[in-house]
Amino acid sequence: MSATLIKGTVIRDQIIEEIKADVEKIKAEHGVVPGLVTILVGEDPASISYVTAKIKTAKDLGFKEVQDSQPATISEDELLALVDKYNRDDSINGILVQLPLPKGIDDKKVLNAIDPDKDVDGFHPVNVGRLMIGGDEVKFPPCTPAGIQEMIVRAGVETSGAEVVVVGRSNIVGKPIANMMLQKGAKANATVTVVHTRTKDLAFHCKRADILIVAAGVPGLVKPEWIKPGACVIDVGVNRVGEKISEKTGKKVAILKGDVDFEEAKEIAGFITPVPGGVGPMTITMLMRNTLNSLKFKLGIA
Ligand code: NAP
Numbered sequence: 001m002s003a004t005l006i007k008g009t010v011i012r013d014q015i016i017e018e019i020k021a022d023v024e025k026i027k028a029e030h031g032v033v034p035g036l037v038t039i040l041v042g043e044d045p046a047s048i049s050y051v052t053a054k055i056k057t058a059k060d061l062g063f064k065e066v067q068d069s070q071p072a073t074i075s076e077d078e079l080l081a082l083v084d085k086y087n088r089d090d091s092i093n094g095i096l097v098q099l100p101l102p103k104g105i106d107d108k109k110v111l112n113a114i115d116p117d118k119d120v121d122g123f124h125p126v127n128v129g130r131l132m133i134g135g136d137e138v139k140f141p142p143c144t145p146a147g148i149q150e151m152i153v154r155a156g157v158e159t160s161g162a163e164v165v166v167v168g169r170s171n172i173v174g175k176p177i178a179n180m181m182l183q184k185g186a187k188a189n190a191t192v193t194v195v196h197t198r199t200k201d202l203a204f205h206c207k208r209a210d211i212l213i214v215a216a217g218v219p220g221l222v223k224p225e226w227i228k229p230g231a232c233v234i235d236v237g238v239n240r241v242g243e244k245i246s247e248k249t250g251k252k253v254a255i256l257k258g259d260v261d262f263e264e265a266k267e268i269a270g271f272i273t274p275v276p277g278g279v280g281p282m283t284i285t286m287l288m289r290n291t292l293n294s295l296k297f298k299l300g301i302a
Contacts, residue, residue, distance in 0.1 A: 002266055002267060003233070003265075003266045003267075003268075003269040003270055003271055003272040004155065004270065004271045004272075005266075005271075005272065005273075005274060006151050006152075006155045006232075006234075006271050006272065006273045006278065007273075007274070007277060007278070008147070008151065008273065008277055008278045008279055008280060008281040008282045009277055009281050011150060011151055011154050011282065012281045012282055012285045014154070015150070015285050015286075015289060016057075016060075016061070016285060016288075019061055019285075019288055019289055019292050020061055020062065022292055022296075023061055023062045023063070023292065024062070026295065026296070026299070026301075027062070030299055032091075032295065032299075033062055033063055033064055033295075034058075034061075034063045034064070034093050034094070034288075034291045034292050034294065034295040035063065035064035035065075035066070035089075035091045035092040035093050035094070035291075035295075036054075036055075036058045036063050036064070036065050036066070036092070036093065036094040036095075036096070036120070036288075036291045037065075037066040037067075037068055037086050037089075037092050037094070037095050037096070038051045038054055038055055038065075038066070038067050038068065038096045038098060039068045039070065039079075039082060039083070039086075039095070039096065039097045039098065040067065040068070040069045040070065040098045041069075041070045041071075041072060041074055041079065041097075041098070041101055041102060041105070042070075042071070042072035042101075042102055043072070044100070047098045047099075047100070050098060051067060051098050053284060054096065054284055054287065055067050057284050057285070057288055058288060058291070061288055063288070063291065064091055064092075066092070068082065068086075070082070072102045074102075074105075075105075076104070076105045076106060076109065076110070079097075079101075079105060079110055080109070080110060080113050083095065083097070083110060083113045083114055084113065086118070087113075087114065087115040087118065092118065093118060093120070093291055093294035093295045093298065094118055094120035094287075094290065094291035094294050095114050095115070095118045095119070095120070096120065096121060096287075097110055097111060097114070111123060111124065112124060112125065116139075117139070117294065117297065117298075118294060119140060120140050120287055120290035120291045120294055121140070121142065121143065121287070121290075122139075122140035122141055122142040122143070122146075122176075122290065123142060123171070123172070127139060127140050128171075128176075131176060131179055131180065132179055134179075134183035134184065134185065135183070135184075135185060139293070139294075139297060140290045140293070140294070141176070141180060141286075141290075142172060142176045143282075143283045143284070143286040143287045143290065144172060144173050144177075144236065144279065144282070144283045144286075145172075145173060145176040145177035145180055146180075146282075146286040146289075146290075147279055147282025147283055147285065147286045148173075148177050148213060148234050148236065148279055148282070149177065149180055149181070149187055149188075150282065150286070151234065151273065151278075151279065151282060152187075152211060152232060152234065153187045155232065155271050157211060157232045157270075157271055159181065159187060159188055159189060159190050159211065160188075160189035160190070161189065161190070161191070162190045162191070162210040162211050163190070163191050163193070163208050163209055163210045163211070164178075164181045164182075164190040164191065164192045164193070164209065164210070164211045164212075164213065165192075165193045165194075165195060165205050165206055165208065165209035165211075165212050165213070166178045166181075166192065166193070166194045166195070166213045166215070167195050167196075167202070167206070167212070167213070167214040167215060167216050167221070167222065167259070168194075168195075168196065168214070168215035168216045168217075168236075169194050169196045170215065173215035173236055174194060174196075174215050175194070177213055177215070178192050178194045181211075181213075190211065193205050193208075193209075202226070203223070203225075203226045206222060206226035206227070207226055207227075207228055208228065209227075209228060209231055210228065210231055210232065211231065211232045211234070212227065212228075212231055212232070212233045212234070213234045213236065214233070214234065214235050214236060214237060214258070214259040214260055215236035215237065215259070216237060216259050217237055217238075217239060217259065218237065218239070218259055219237065219239040219241055219257045219258070219259065220257065220259070220260070220261045221237075221259045221260070222235075222259055222260040222261070222265070223261065224261055224264035224265050224267070224268055227260075227265055227268045227269050229268055229269075229270075230269070230270035231268075231269050231270060231271075232269065232270060232271040232272075233260055233265055233269045233271065233272045233273070234273050234278070234279065235258035235259055235260040235262070235272070235273050235274075235275050235278060235279070236258075236259070236279050237257075237258045237259030237260070237275065238256055238258070238275060238276070238280060239256065239257045239258070239259070240254040240255070240256060241255050241256070241257045242254075242255040243255060256275055256276050257275060258273075258274075258275030258278070260272075262274060262275065
């Protein structure tokens with residue numbers, strides 16, 4: 001039997017509608033909208049395209065959006081002063097500094113200068129700590145893990161008591177999603193195992209998973225026989241494995257593959273995310289939700 005597809009595009013659209021409704025309500029009742037600034041340093045084409053997508057989504061949602069583009073020659077002190085300016089700007093609820101930054105600028109120093117209450121990416125040590133504590137302490141869960149959790153829950157998969165196995169222990173995906181799933185509370189309460197390159201028997205752990213979250217960045221790492229029949233498989237991996245000509249545009253586009261062998265895995269799993277069109281579309285949406293929540297925290301209506 002084929003698994004139920006968990007489509008990020010469909011869940012994204014649901015959440016976007018929820019955010020839009022909230023923005024309109026807050027605007028009517030409080031006369032303000034969420035404000036998001038994206039600081040882009042230099043002209044890296046990939047960074048420009050990420051920032052453009054974020055700004056477009058913010059605009060479509062009725063946010064105040066500011067794209068602050070700076071030359072690659074900006075000094076660290078000037079960049080820190082810019083962050084400080086937005087920290088003090090009451091109309092801004094979320095500050096993003098697009099990485100990578102040019103050589104000579106300490107990106108940790110810059111990211112740590114962002115006011116934790118405007119750190120909508122959720123990477124500031126204060127927000128990492130809040131995530132670890134869990135419950136009401138959490139303000140801004142990092143966006144990709146937040147999207148993963150939302151997909152699992154909205155697909156109707158039970159997390160309480162589930163065996164969750166996370167492949168990968170990065171600071172942006174593996175560690176935070178593992179931490180989120182083990183918290184005491186709704187959308188969590190799972191028993192969590194994290195595996196990585198030093199794990200002795202990857203297959204053994206994957207086979208035990210009711211919910212298998214794979215974020216390794218290795219195409220086809222998880223074999224179909226490692227999947228427990230009926231499990232929920234979240235494939236976070238996005239791997240470029242070649243190029244093709246798009247039928248729509250006639251332009252060269254990357255061929256993307258996940259960390260799971262999708263075609264065979266979908267015959268065994270109960271739920272599965274595709275690549276592309278799975279976790280990918282969720283990340284920017286969760287960034288927008290964090291920005292909206294930042295304003296709600298400020299207004300005391302979260
Ligand atoms: P990362 O920082 O490279 O971390 C990869 C993790 O996977 C590491 O912990 C590594 O273990 C583990 N790993 C790698 N190969 C392994 C293997 N053969 N066996 C077991 N564990 C292995 O990657 P990331 O930033 O977390 O991203 C992971 C994937 O998710 C990438 O494909 C990335 O493009 C994708 N991604 C997608 C989104 C999105 O869709 N929005 C967002 C973020 C990332 P060690 O720690 O032992 O080295």
